[in-house]
């Protein structure tokens with residue numbers, strides 16, 4: 380398959396770059412002065428695009444690659460892929476579900492533990508004793524009870540936390556308490572975790588009202604997408620003490636992080652690293668490659684979205 384042109388939209392971990400380069404004719408978009416320059420020189424060679432959370436695939440890219448037969452994103456989220464355009468042109472899109480679920484759920488719990496037990500600001504040995512609330516037993520509300528939301532729920536259950544959720548549909552088999560309204564879920568939660576996909580409907584699903592309902596002792600955890608949360612409102616709520624704290628792996632305008640968030644004490648931040656473990660990045664890369672190979676061999680895709 381060495382002649383199959385595969386375009387990577389941005390730098391990714393070394394394993395996926397090396398493995399793609401071993402198998403296909405790999406083009407690295409960032410080695411070209413612009414997409415237009417790339418498309419003019421190599422557009423007809425490209426059979427697949429590999430995207431990631433950092434750089435997705437827009438309609439212009441799809442329209443400029445006449446032999447494109449698959450878009451494969453090195454991520455579970457696909458909010459930055461123009462799915463409508465792909466559907467219109469009959470181009471399948473794949474993502475990397477399942478393999479990263481545990482890591483993202485682990486990070487959600489780590490952020491919560493870090494905030495509750497103030498691990499990241501633990502007092503120095505000689506400073507005055509400083510007590511923190513405990514995580515065990517706190518009421519956890521989860522927005523989005525998909526694969527990742529469920530994995531977070533399972534972990535939180537092990538901490539003795541009662542679980543409630545808001546989701547597009549009721550997941551009766553989960554046994555958790557369902558809320559049709561995010562505001563009510565927030566009002567009854569001490570920890571609110573955002574784990575849903577980003578769509579027009581879920582943009583700013585955590586707004587001023589939801590933050591106020593979560594309240595001055597409430598903790599917000601976001602491992603979904605930055606735009607799920609109204610960030611200027613988040614900064615105000617945290618600064619004014621209307622919200623207790625926030626653990627964030629994602630931000631509205633990545634890779635930028637709002638200066639005010641960096642200065643706040645009641646905040647723990649990680650730079651969108653939910654799936655960045657060695658094992659998971661390799662599994663994600665293997666899945667991307669398996670999807671490309673299936674496409675090139677005319678076999679069924681492993682993890683199609685559309």
Ligand SMILES: O=CC(=O)O
Nearest residue numbers: 432453454455456
């Ligand atoms: O955010 C990470 C992903 O979508 O995989």
